Amino acid sequence: MIAATGIYLFAFFDTSVTGAHASLERLTREQWWFGGVMRSLHRYASDAFAAVALLHLLRELLAGHFRGFRWFSWATGVALLWFIYASGIVGYWLVWDRVGQFSATATAEWFDAFGLGTGPVVRNFLSAADVSDRLFSLFVFLHIGVPLALLAAMWIHIQRIAHTDTNPPQRLGWAVFGTLVAMSIARPALSDAPAAYGTLPQSLPFDWFYLFAHPLMYASSPLALWWIAGAATLALLALPLLARRKRSAAVVDLARCTGCGHCARDCPYLAISLVPRSDGRAFLKQAVVRAEQCAACGICAGSCPTAAPIARGEVLPGIDLPGDPLQAIKARIDRAASRSVVFRCRHERWPMPQDDACVITLECTGQLPPSFVDHALRRGAAGVTVSGCRPGACEYRLGGAWTEARIAGTREPHLNTRVPRERVRLHWWPARNNSTGLQAAALVLAAALLTWLSFDPPYRPLGAGEALVRVIVVHAGERLQPCRKLSAEELALRAPNMRAPEVCERGRHPLPLQVEFGGRLLVDELLEPAGVARDGAAQLYRRFVVPAGRHALRVRVSEAPRPGARAWERAEALELAPGRVLTIDFRPEQGGILFL
Incomplete structure (x- = not known):
């Protein structure tokens, strides 16, 4: 949405000092029914992008998703924040109204804290004679080049993640689009007065999603803001080093591996690849685990076709977790006798069952081979419950979705069709919220907050008098x-x-x-x-x-x-x-x- 509206706006934009503000005003006023809406969409979508990125960072931080194998995604995600804010702030300069002039001057003062270069950067914004068309060409280059670099950095960000879903559900996507259009019509994004040299207005309509750093700098100092930004970035980047959690990676047993590729296909973090066979057996491929990328979630073990339990023998899968082998899980099933069996994810927050069920804790529900459900029922279990993080909220991203598909018979290896489905229950936490009214209320509340913080409260650069x-x-x-x-x-x-x-x-x-x-x-x-x-x-x-x-x-x-x-x-x-x-x-x- 940001890219599409940006391309449309650029087609009408005059990349000169004297024409920039006038061209956007002309588009907004004379073509308010489309050009004005496109401009407002560009503004609100950019603000929403920054807000969602910060919320995503907060969610991953609270969930502890910066440890171990996740360090790469975490570090690149932290770096992405700099690209996001650079893209948005430069966009305000192109308007060259009083807000854009204030932001450009404040950013120049921030860089002047170190006294580098041949002179203060702020000298480029002192008077109309100092602001040239060449400077505006640089602004345009930055506002196109930095988002392209952001796009490349986002591609790098997901390089260690399999089955990435970068598009929202269709229903949610249309709901967000409709909400942003309604916001654009209800409160259009308008320019402030043209840039004025030698004066500062009493108040400025302020976008707090992107420009909050400027008031923070003036409340402290440019050097203090560098310390704050640098310390915050380094602290976030250092989290994986301070909270390293080492767990044994999955191990391939070549004597049992058939090179089917199920483990590589189901791995959420691209930690498994197929390479040419090295032991001379009559299979084309073999699985290889990259230990530094392995989450030790066990999803690969749950996908292995050779992980079928034998009544009086050991489970010998082609790939398994050394610290939590499938053989130990089978032994607990065998001891359950006629009790109900609950396969429970270690990361779910749902209370433990209170009845006399045999609870078997897994690292992830995706670690459970469907044949183990069949085995538990054949051993006399009254029923089987699989309880874990629901699809879409799984600690390891795809464990819940793969388990649901395997039990339903739509993904290999699947549950035996002869198993009575009424004796198998899936219990996901947290439950899906299907209340349309509640979802609509949340969207309206988010839209109201987004609209307010995009303009209000106004910022006062100077006090009265x-x-x-x-x-x-x-x-x-x-x-x-x-x-x-x-x-x-x-x-x-x-x-x-x-x-x-x-x-x-x-x-x-x-x-x-x-x-x-x-x-x-x-x-x-x-x-x-x-x-x-x-x-x-x-x-x-x-x-x-x-x-x-x-x-x-x-x-x-x-x-x-x-x-x-x-x-x-x-x-x-x-x-x-x-x-x-x-x-x-x-x-x-x-x-x-x-x-x-």
Whole structure:
């Protein structure tokens, strides 16, 4: 849905600074019945995508699905969050309204926390002259390129998962689509006012699904937000290392393996593959288990046709779990006598049966070969109950579904058709919720929450009666030693490509900077030169929230902390209206200290 609506919007989008906002407004207003709905669908579907991704992460975290063999899916899923948010945030920049301008500036300030590059990134957004069509071309490239990278990362994310179902049930899909369309009509996604340089609005309609990091940064600092984001990412990535749970992987018995491929087909995590036979027996293939991917769920043992119990012999399957072999399960069945037998999944939360049933705990119901049900009934069991996680909520994804299909006779190996089905009961936990009214109510509640957090509560960048002062300095200080001009003889001794007329020793003086505002010093620092040899330009970017009104402002910049060094100074009395953004920029090529 996001891709389809995005392609349609791009067909009408003007990729220029002056035309971007106007083209989207024209599409939204003049073609509201379709173009406006498509734009709103794009917005709401993107927000829903972020919300579902976060809920999925929370669900997997609470379920402990980051341990052992799941580390690959967990780590790639954590990385996907960065792609999701990068895709969504850049999309707001393309609108280039006040929200997009605020987000782009805030993101630039976040990257400027490290002072990397040739100057602060935020310099690209100071005035209309600084924002070029080339910059917008970069935005378009990012908004197309990052989602494509996201798609590739999603493909990598599911590489260790078999039988992936990436499409929702048809009924649910249409219900979600209809809900998003209704939201788009009820509350269309509209642009804010066009980007305005030099001012900040009192409030902004804010998408809290994607833009929540900006208020968090201004409530703390850009560096603090880097620490929060980095620490959260590293903590999530480290969970598989801190909570490793080693269990013995399934083992193949070549003497019994026929190479039928049932185990490889049923494995939920692609841990089993078929390779050419290595023992010379008259079978084409043999199963091989990749231990690092094995979940030790036992589903492979339950799918093995050679796992049939023999009345007075041992169970010798072609593949089995060393820590929980099928022979031990058969022995418990044999001791059950005439009692009912309950095969119970270890991960289900349903209370244990209170009657005199023989309860046999399995790692997963998929570990149960259907022939064991037949064996229990032939040994005199009053009945057999298979109890576990329902299909769709299985701890190992497919155990419940495969068990249900094997008992129903639609998947091999299946339950013997002569077994009376009235003596076999399937009990799944949690029970399916088939209440249409409850499902509709949940969808309406989710839609209301999605609509609200997509715009409300509004964010207030500045308080009442406040203005903003930004200070930007990028300049190379005076050299520690003056450059020396080379003589003709010295130049002749050098290679032709190395005949620079002067030799300059590396190293520069720090820049003294003072900014006095309203009688108090906002900045009084020595800006150190960049680079290992300390010969690069010194950089500084700071922002200060100040009271609005009339204030005396004095700025002084010197090329070296010594008397007689080249210096610039400017002093003025300025009237700052509420919401005004005053930028103090140092550009010697344009006259020195600029008040923008």
